[in-house]
Amino acid sequence: MNKIVKPSTLPGFMELLPPDQLVFNQMKDIIRKNYEKKGFLAIDTPVLEKEEILLAKGGGETEKQIYAFKKGNTDIAMRFDLTVPLARYVAEHYSDLTFPFRRYHIGKVYRGERAQKGRFREFYQCDIDIIGNGKLSIVNDGEIPSIIESTFVDLGFDAFTIHINNRKILNGFYRSLGISDSTDVLRTVDKLDKIGLEKVEEELLKLGLDEEKVEKIADFIAIDGTTEEIFDKLEALSVDDDTYREGVSELKEVFDVALALGVKPEHLIPDMRIARGLDYYTGTVYETILDDYPEIGSVCSGGRYDDLASHYIKQKLPGVGISIGLSRLYYQLNEAGLLNNYSHRGTDCLIIPFEDTKKEGLKLLKTLRDADIPCLLYGEDNKIGKKFKYADQIGVPYAIVLGRSEVEKGTFNLRDMKTGDEREMTLDEVISVLKGVSKK
Amino acid sequence: MNKIVKPSTLPGFMELLPPDQLVFNQMKDIIRKNYEKKGFLAIDTPVLEKEEILLAKGGGETEKQIYAFKKGNTDIAMRFDLTVPLARYVAEHYSDLTFPFRRYHIGKVYRGERAQKGRFREFYQCDIDIIGNGKLSIVNDGEIPSIIESTFVDLGFDAFTIHINNRKILNGFYRSLGISDSTDVLRTVDKLDKIGLEKVEEELLKLGLDEEKVEKIADFIAIDGTTEEIFDKLEALSVDDDTYREGVSELKEVFDVALALGVKPEHLIPDMRIARGLDYYTGTVYETILDDYPEIGSVCSGGRYDDLASHYIKQKLPGVGISIGLSRLYYQLNEAGLLNNYSHRGTDCLIIPFEDTKKEGLKLLKTLRDADIPCLLYGEDNKIGKKFKYADQIGVPYAIVLGRSEVEKGTFNLRDMKTGDEREMTLDEVISVLKGVSKK
Numbered sequence: 001m002n003k004i005v006k007p008s009t010l011p012g013f014m015e016l017l018p019p020d021q022l023v024f025n026q027m028k029d030i031i032r033k034n035y036e037k038k039g040f041l042a043i044d045t046p047v048l049e050k051e052e053i054l055l056a057k058g059g060g061e062t063e064k065q066i067y068a069f070k071k072g073n074t075d076i077a078m079r080f081d082l083t084v085p086l087a088r089y090v091a092e093h094y095s096d097l098t099f100p101f102r103r104y105h106i107g108k109v110y111r112g113e114r115a116q117k118g119r120f121r122e123f124y125q126c127d128i129d130i131i132g133n134g135k136l137s138i139v140n141d142g143e144i145p146s147i148i149e150s151t152f153v154d155l156g157f158d159a160f161t162i163h164i165n166n167r168k169i170l171n172g173f174y175r176s177l178g179i180s181d182s183t184d185v186l187r188t189v190d191k192l193d194k195i196g197l198e199k200v201e202e203e204l205l206k207l208g209l210d211e212e213k214v215e216k217i218a219d220f221i222a223i224d225g226t227t228e229e230i231f232d233k234l235e236a237l238s239v240d241d242d243t244y245r246e247g248v249s250e251l252k253e254v255f256d257v258a259l260a261l262g263v264k265p266e267h268l269i270p271d272m273r274i275a276r277g278l279d280y281y282t283g284t285v286y287e288t289i290l291d292d293y294p295e296i297g298s299v300c301s302g303g304r305y306d307d308l309a310s311h312y313i314k315q316k317l318p319g320v321g322i323s324i325g326l327s328r329l330y331y332q333l334n335e336a337g338l339l340n341n342y343s344h345r346g347t348d349c350l351i352i353p354f355e356d357t358k359k360e361g362l363k364l365l366k367t368l369r370d371a372d373i374p375c376l377l378y379g380e381d382n383k384i385g386k387k388f389k390y391a392d393q394i395g396v397p398y399a400i401v402l403g404r405s406e407v408e409k410g411t412f413n414l415r416d417m418k419t420g421d422e423r424e425m426t427l428d429e430v431i432s433v434l435k436g437v438s439k440k
Numbered sequence: 441m442n443k444i445v446k447p448s449t450l451p452g453f454m455e456l457l458p459p460d461q462l463v464f465n466q467m468k469d470i471i472r473k474n475y476e477k478k479g480f481l482a483i484d485t486p487v488l489e490k491e492e493i494l495l496a497k498g499g500g501e502t503e504k505q506i507y508a509f510k511k512g513n514t515d516i517a518m519r520f521d522l523t524v525p526l527a528r529y530v531a532e533h534y535s536d537l538t539f540p541f542r543r544y545h546i547g548k549v550y551r552g553e554r555a556q557k558g559r560f561r562e563f564y565q566c567d568i569d570i571i572g573n574g575k576l577s578i579v580n581d582g583e584i585p586s587i588i589e590s591t592f593v594d595l596g597f598d599a600f601t602i603h604i605n606n607r608k609i610l611n612g613f614y615r616s617l618g619i620s621d622s623t624d625v626l627r628t629v630d631k632l633d634k635i636g637l638e639k640v641e642e643e644l645l646k647l648g649l650d651e652e653k654v655e656k657i658a659d660f661i662a663i664d665g666t667t668e669e670i671f672d673k674l675e676a677l678s679v680d681d682d683t684y685r686e687g688v689s690e691l692k693e694v695f696d697v698a699l700a701l702g703v704k705p706e707h708l709i710p711d712m713r714i715a716r717g718l719d720y721y722t723g724t725v726y727e728t729i730l731d732d733y734p735e736i737g738s739v740c741s742g743g744r745y746d747d748l749a750s751h752y753i754k755q756k757l758p759g760v761g762i763s764i765g766l767s768r769l770y771y772q773l774n775e776a777g778l779l780n781n782y783s784h785r786g787t788d789c790l791i792i793p794f795e796d797t798k799k800e801g802l803k804l805l806k807t808l809r810d811a812d813i814p815c816l817l818y819g820e821d822n823k824i825g826k827k828f829k830y831a832d833q834i835g836v837p838y839a840i841v842l843g844r845s846e847v848e849k850g851t852f853n854l855r856d857m858k859t860g861d862e863r864e865m866t867l868d869e870v871i872s873v874l875k876g877v878s879k880k
Contacts, residue, residue, distance in 0.1 A: 069509030139819030379579030
């Protein structure tokens, strides 16, 4: 006998049982379908890249988390996001691509971070980006919310808000206060939800800002109201900075385009508190919050950047994109019990023949499958109880027990597995009932 | 300015441009849909596993090709197939699964083999397996050809043959010749297509077999004719071995079930020359050959095994399964020019507004998308020639140039991008034409 190795996965790696995997895949399909319908093209880059490609930008956290190894003389690493591979892809295939290049990519990425609840070392990202060649119209930034909206509506949500800001507003505003490098301020403001306004003000004072400036910042990040009111307040601030004005104008156009594309006004709000990654985005930024579950954090984020692939190509490639962290999203929605509307089964009918009706069972299987009904035949020799138990366990709504007498009569006993009721039917009736089974 | 790192992928890793990726994904979807319709449930195991799990079976070639590395104190490896992870999965989740467990898995696997044309170090496998708990009916073996058939028909092929054999026939036959360990003989016979019968006979003689036995083997592997004739010849050999008789009987039942499920007789043939992996399969074995492209080799193979997960669990788990090596299949079909029937585009209509009709362009975009027509708006400020060039490059069949005058009239100029013809239409006419665009 073999030595037994205890079967287990590496810690921090998500693995689902089939009913949950079905739900996960439905979510993945919904996202994919939305991306495709909006004219994004799939790419599928290798999980492994040259380490020098992935680390071209450098950066401490990334380098610590990356799975890297040597094979022969080659330094190889696993991708830690889909953005760096996109940059490499666009640079490598620059002359073969049509710009604006609209690509989606749904794939696994790898980060060897400290394992914790809801954080995975292997997880799916679902990204779209629109990459311009040299320039890219703000219209693209305005289209993004319509994609977020249709995706989350299809995922089964209606109460969500896409928070939108523009980094130019932030840069201009803080520059007008004499703060040329706003990194520390942004980082502090970013803690608002966690530590509250009072603590944020304290920390801002500690950064060496005077009370007047801190008050102005507090007023700025507190700007709220309807979209119209917020834009009025942004005007009323009369910030004398071209970048600020450009940012407000861009943000307005993003709202105009999104609303023209039919995004519900209640799904959109300008929000001066969001900034996203501090050294990456340069214009529009997005965060999406489920209104009833703000504690989950942003379920879809992204923004506009000036130059995608400066580490790999001289051409300037501005872009705008968003990402859904599907593994984390699935995990959190599942924990919150929000995935009960998804189907947990793949089959609608189980055919249960006896030893002397196997042939007729196969014939029925063929007929139902030809009619596009997902069904199975239980071909094992077992007691009838065990056969029904199988039907229960795989969760089929219907079973057909194929006895000799029905075969001779040419009828079928369709059993409703939930109620246990059996009805004798013709083949056409069976097909009609099974065709009507919703996948809910 | 940044230092430029030359953008490139690792050698031996497939990466496709968007039009080819579209084709690849259509093939993947067809396979997936076929697997799902036949009641197989998706699983999605981690790409990374504990090295001790993947190497539990041992084996020289595997160990050399595997991508393995240390992270912290953990020995990690990338999966080199989907079968070992399935074995680990079934063993680990044994008590949560329903048997027979029908799972499909479409995912990337990794082998650091010598790079050569058409061989990839990262490639997709598309696997189905049916796993029994202790026992598994031969009916399952008989269902497999119907899945292969529908999949390859949907992939666009009609001329293919599923070659089926049973290892028990081989074991029994060779044992009846006094050859108890048939490994070397099978390995020699396996070279038949490459080196021809004469050379095979020479090599068999070198193995120490006498001329009479070599002649009997030559006769055996030469068995051909119709399915019925082949079964007659297998009977006529009167091999006095129980295993042989069991193998012939199983093979017959596989044909009976497959034919009952509607598999075309011309898609099936018993073939005494195929054995598949020498130490793994124990019953039915399958190979699928495209009749017009035999040089591609088997495009879908698999078989029956006695015990899936003996390295991880004491329970005996017999199974039967097949695998399609999609990356290799795609590559070879593409090289042979056989993928021209697939669609190379994702969008049916490009809306081209002018600066003063952007708003109406967005409205049209919303209307067409609401009607489920995949379409795009060209939002960049460029000369009209550049806009048409974009339409050409992304390969949309139709474009709508939205001039001020049409907007005022409330009509739309639909341009057939192939012929250059433009027709003025109402919105309903536009929708009706675009709805009729086949994805071919």
